[in-house]
Amino acid sequence: MSQFDDRAKGQEAKFAFDAETKFKAEARRNKLLGIWAAELLGHTGEAATAYAAEVVASDFEEAGDEDVFRKVSGDIKAKGLDIGDDLIRQKMLQLKQTANEQVASEG
Template sequence: MSQFEDRQKGQEAKFAFDAEKKFKAEARRNKLLGIWAAELLGLTGDEARNYAAEVVAADFQEAGDEDVYRKIAGDLEAKGLSVGEAAIRQKMLQLTQTANEQIAAEG
């Protein structure tokens, strides 16, 4: 029974580690996405950092990426910028990979 319990604890630890890594990568992706959008919106310095933080916070509205997409798309549209859905989603994918690489490099 001890081997089974050890294996179960190991699986639980791996699950928790993977979930934490995924959360960090998503938050990092959202920050990078916020910085990208801030540049498009003409924001710099503290305004750009604050906007990136708003994008990170937007992800807590619902599960999945739609809340982040709506935040970015809505803000760009409100500013009169025509950045298509495909371009935003492509940037999200690209930055997901970048965030995963950065998190992995940090160990």
């Protein structure tokens, strides 16, 4: 029975590690997206950092990525910029891969 318990604990630890890694990568992607959008919106310095934090916080509204997308897309449209939704979604995918690589390299 000890082997079974050890195996179960190992699986639980892996599940917890994978969940934490996914959370970190999503938060990193949202921060990178916020920095990208802040630049488009003309924010610099502390204003850009604050905007990136707003984007990260917007992810807690609902499950999935739509809350983050709506935040960034809405702000870009409110500014009157000609940036399509497809480009924003493409950037989100690109930054997700970047964030996954960064989190993985950090160990």
